[in-house]
Amino acid sequence: MKTIFSPLHAGHSDTLELVAGELVPGFEKPSRAEFIKARVESERLGPILPPEAHDLSAAKRVHAADYIDFLPTVWSAWEAAGHSGPALPFVWPTRGLRGDVRPHATEARLGFYSFDGGAPFVQGTWDAIKSSYDVALTAAALVNNGERAAFALCRPPGHHAGSAFMGGYCYINNAAVAAQWFRDQGAARVSILDVDYHHGNGTQEIFYARGDVQVLNLHCDPLTEYPFFLGHADERGQDAGEGFNHNYPMPAGTTWERWSAALDDACARITDYGPDAVIVSLGVDTFEKDPISEFKLKSSDYPLIGRRIAGLSLPTLFVMEGGYAVEEIGINTVGVLTGFEG
Numbered sequence: 104m105k106t107i108f109s110p111l112h113a114g115h116s117d118t119l120e121l122v123a124g125e126l127v128p129g130f131e132k133p134s135r136a137e138f139i140k141a142r143v144e145s146e147r148l149g150p151i152l153p154p155e156a157h158d159l160s161a162a163k164r165v166h167a168a169d170y171i172d173f174l175p176t177v178w179s180a181w182e183a184a185g186h187s188g189p190a191l192p193f194v195w196p197t198r199g200l201r202g203d204v205r206p207h208a209t210e211a212r213l214g215f216y217s218f219d220g221g222a223p224f225v226q227g228t229w230d231a232i233k234s235s236y237d238v239a240l241t242a243a244a245l246v247n248n249g250e251r252a253a254f255a256l257c258r259p260p261g262h263h264a265g266s267a268f269m270g271g272y273c274y275i276n277n278a279a280v281a282a283q284w285f286r287d288q289g290a291a292r293v294s295i296l297d298v299d300y301h302h303g304n305g306t307q308e309i310f311y312a313r314g315d316v317q318v319l320n321l322h323c324d325p326l327t328e329y330p331f332f333l334g335h336a337d338e339r340g341q342d343a344g345e346g347f348n349h350n351y352p353m354p355a356g357t358t359w360e361r362w363s364a365a366l367d368d369a370c371a372r373i374t375d376y377g378p379d380a381v382i383v384s385l386g387v388d389t390f391e392k393d394p395i396s397e398f399k400l401k402s403s404d405y406p407l408i409g410r411r412i413a414g415l416s417l418p419t420l421f422v423m424e425g426g427y428a429v430e431e432i433g434i435n436t437v438g439v440l441t442g443f444e445g
């Protein structure tokens with residue numbers, strides 16, 4: 104399997120996030136991608152290739168144009184406003200406030216285009232976002248051109264980003280962009296299987312009223328876990344999308360036995376749906392040693408995930424999402440991919 108990777112991810116570094124009342128170094132850090140790349144090399148998964156540059160038209164097929172146009176402007180506007188540390192929002196247009204008037208101040212626009220304070224900007228952030236998008240589209244093209252599978256080693260991740268909001272370390276929803284791109288290349292139906300520990304709220308929001316992209320999410324119950332405000336089992340899609348969204352919320356402490364039963368059910372639904380391609384939002388923060396998560400999957404479980412997905416016998420694009428146990432992130436991620444290859 105080919106891997107697409109860009110070194111430009113590394114400019115998105117030295118971020119901060121608010122955890123339990125304290126600003127702490129961001130869990131979503133450059134070493135994540137470097138450990139995965141090193142494991143792709145040591146396991147000889149296949150060639151590692153650079154992305155091709157794309158314009159932003161594919162991003163604007165799933166995101167609002169004004170949102171996408173805002174992203175490259177953030178850092179320079181933040182600096183011009185006299186700040187030097189990471190750009191983070193602190194105020195949001197929640198219920199009872201005006202969400203229809205776009206403010207001028209950058210700190211307010213950050214809140215306008217986000218659902219949390221978990222998507223910081225530093226100097227290299229836009230170039231990293233853009234490279235991650237290019238990585239996803241370049242890997243998607245490999246699959247569209249007949250490869251059985253490809254690995255988009257995206258950083259930053261994407262599945263929390265919705266049509267007009269960032270959050271949870273995510274800015275452009277790489278998996279959603281790729282799904283729409285497959286549709287635009289002629290695929291009739293596409294499935295997105297999100298195995299990240301956190302609910303992929305952005306992906307769900309983007310496709311919620313559509314029947315041409317099936318979305319399946321395995322995650323920790325939002326009653327107790329981030330992103331808290333979406334991801335319940337009764338969210339099944341609406342209008343033309345009714346019945347095409349499937350959530351599998353599971354409790355903290357979930358191990359392979361329960362998690363793999365959900366995976367089996369999701370895979371059976373994919374087979375019933377009959378897509379032309381499947382996109383795996385590949386987070387490995389389900390790992391027992393993940394520093395921000397509460398599931399208990401073991402490194403030996405990850406190849407079994409890949410094996411089960413291979414059993415779908417569908418063209419498959421793996422898109423990197425979360426996973427914060429950096430020492431094992433390469434082992435677990437590449438474990439899925441080598442398990443897929445059998």
Ligand code: SP5
Nearest residue numbers: 122260271272301329395424425
């Ligand atoms: C892509 C992805 O996995 N995004 C996850 C964003 C999670 N943001 C909330 C982090 C909360 C961290 N809580 C730390 C608890 C430490 N015990």
Ligand code: ZN
Nearest residue numbers: 299300301425
């Ligand atoms: Zn996650």
